[in-house]
Amino acid sequence: MNAVFLIIVVIAFGFGAFYQIQGTLAPGNISYMEFLSKGIVESASGAVELAIGLVGVMTLFLGLMKVAEAGGMLTILARFIRPLMVRLFPDVPSEHPAMGAMILNLSANVLGLGNAATPFGIRAMQELDKLNTKPGTATNAMVLFLAINTSSVTLLPTGVIALRASAGSADPAGILPTTLFATAGSTLIAILSAKIYARFFRLEPSSPVIEKEKAPSDDAVASEASIGAYPLWVSAVGLFSILAFIPLSVLYGKVISHWIIPFLMAGFLVFGFIRKVRIYEIFVEGAKEGFQVALRIIPYLVAILVAVGMFRASGAMNALVGWLGPLTEKVGLPAQALPMALMRPLSGSGAYAILASTIQDPTIGPDSYTGYLVSTLQGCTETTFYILAVYFGAVQIKRIRHTLAAGLTADAAGVIFSIIACSWLFR
Numbered sequence: 044m045n046a047v048f049l050i051i052v053v054i055a056f057g058f059g060a061f062y063q064i065q066g067t068l069a070p071g072n073i074s075y076m077e078f079l080s081k082g083i084v085e086s087a088s089g090a091v092e093l094a095i096g097l098v099g100v101m102t103l104f105l106g107l108m109k110v111a112e113a114g115g116m117l118t119i120l121a122r123f124i125r126p127l128m129v130r131l132f133p134d135v136p137s138e139h140p141a142m143g144a145m146i147l148n149l150s151a152n153v154l155g156l157g158n159a160a161t162p163f164g165i166r167a168m169q170e171l172d173k174l175n176t177k178p179g180t181a182t183n184a185m186v187l188f189l190a191i192n193t194s195s196v197t198l199l200p201t202g203v204i205a206l207r208a209s210a211g212s213a214d215p216a217g218i219l220p221t222t223l224f225a226t227a228g229s230t231l232i233a234i235l236s237a238k239i240y241a242r243f244f245r246l247e248p249s250s251p252v253i254e255k256e257k258a259p260s261d262d263a264v265a266s267e268a269s270i271g272a273y274p275l276w277v278s279a280v281g282l283f284s285i286l287a288f289i290p291l292s293v294l295y296g297k298v299i300s301h302w303i304i305p306f307l308m309a310g311f312l313v314f315g316f317i318r319k320v321r322i323y324e325i326f327v328e329g330a331k332e333g334f335q336v337a338l339r340i341i342p343y344l345v346a347i348l349v350a351v352g353m354f355r356a357s358g359a360m361n362a363l364v365g366w367l368g369p370l371t372e373k374v375g376l377p378a379q380a381l382p383m384a385l386m387r388p389l390s391g392s393g394a395y396a397i398l399a400s401t402i403q404d405p406t407i408g409p410d411s412y413t414g415y416l417v418s419t420l421q422g423c424t425e426t427t428f429y430i431l432a433v434y435f436g437a438v439q440i441k442r443i444r445h446t447l448a449a450g451l452t453a454d455a456a457g458v459i460f461s462i463i464a465c466s467w468l469f470r
Contacts, residue, residue, distance in 0.1 A: 048350055055079070055353035062358055069358070079356050086352025090345040098338070102330040105162045107311040108147065109329025112140060114318035116311070131234065134174065134184050141170030145188055152196050152425070164192060164430075165437045172438040177246060180442040181435065186449060187237040189434055193388075193427045193450040194233035194457065197226045200422030203398070207418055210402045212409035218418045221464035225423035228460035233453035240445035343436030347428050351389045360385065375462040375470070376416070379407060383417045388454045391426040416465045424457040 062075040069078030128146070129137050136142070144167035152160045167188060175182050200222050208215035315322040354360055363385060368378030376384060379401060386394045398421045402409040409418065427450040435443060 048346060051350040051354050054359055055350070055357040057357075058359040058362065059353075059357040069356075075358065079353060082352045082356030083349055086349045087345050089352075090348040091341060098334060102334050103162075103308075105166060105332050106326040106328075106330035107307065108144070108163060108166055109332075110315040110320055110322050110325050111147070111311050112143065113320045113325045114315040116143070116314055131187065132184050134182065135171065139170065139174070141167055141174065141184075144170055149191065149196055152192065161433065164188075164434055168434045168438045172440075179440060180246065181440050181444050181446055182246070183237075183241050185435075185440070186241065186444060186446045187234065189430055189446050190233040190237040190449040190453055191230060192430050192434075193425050194229040194453040195226050195423060195425045196230050197222060197422055203418050203422045206395075206399060207402060207409045207414075210399075210409045212402075212414075214410065217410070218415060218422060221415065221419040221461065221468060222422040224464040225419055225457050225460040229424055229453045229457035232456035233449060236452040237445070237449040240448050244445040246444075343432040347432040348390070351393070351428065354389070355386075355393065375466050376458070377413050379404075379413050380416045380420070383420045384458045387420055387424055387457075388427040388451060391429055394421060394426070412465060412469050415469045416461060419461040419465055420458065423461055424454050427451060427454055 056079075059075045059079040062069070067075060069075045071078065073081075128135075128142055132142070132145075144163055148160050148163035148167050168185065171182065171185050171188065172178075174184070200218065203218060203222075204215045207218070312322050312326075315325065360382065364378065364381050368381055371381055371384075372378060383394055383397045383401065386397055398417050401407055401417045402414045407413050409415075427447070431443060431446060431450065435441075435446075
């Protein structure tokens, strides 16, 4: 992250300085250095506002997750998909809390819950860090988990559907098939790239000095891991139920989306009560952890969002679009959609703003090829740099190894699969 952070800032400064010396005025008829300074300050303020906005969400969902964990829900979920998760994450015991937290995070992403998935992901990283014998260095399991997160695995992009509806789309949910295709392809590439790149970024053997001591709970974790999975037919029924949700989401997506978060709130608490968990005390205990984590990630958010804000304000983003636009037009990526493809890995709010302005443009509209393409790009992947900053910041990881390479590979795959799907259906 050191090199990435420096490169983005230096490029942004170089572009701003060039335009300033040239005498070009920035938007608002002010000098580029003044505009760049304003962008830096606004990005820093926006990062803190974003982190504060996440405090409530993290407090709520980490509290609910603590109740679910105390009631044994994570163990139940882990057993359902143990055959798949064990193969993907061979270094994580199947009954370890990290496995259940990863499952809940991926489930929230599947349902398009956005920030609601973040607390689950942070909890998963905290649990994965307990298995980490090299503090400060990302493990293979962490890299793969974040690579899958950047590829999003979204079945129901509720936010994009709502925005398309507000823009007057005749078929707001028309992006569901393209999003499913693109997110499935990007997720597959994310998994393959994380596994392949790991061969070139090998972890050094742990030394006894820095290796974590075995905690008293490790024996309990190991004994739970030996319990195994549910019978195959039970896992098959669970998988069929998930697959059955896909056509329901296509038909009733707008109705279902309003039920998801209230259902999670009531369902987790009722589950904990039935399992005789002291739901109020346990919820508060987990909520305290969420508050502390949200405050801890502020410096990481400030750093990455300021760099991205500089990149946009300096004119570097517009210049990149101007250079690449004529080339990407030939492969089905119009110049109007290129800013979305470039911004999606850098800034979620920036990409959302580009999506809104694109589909609300009377010359483009939500139901044109470009409108469908930018909508699919928004829904099929996540914000790579944001995820790396937040999740690694929560566990103080400084050496990210091949995480960024795997995440950007998944982002590129998402763009390619989005173009293929939209070209096939809407061009």
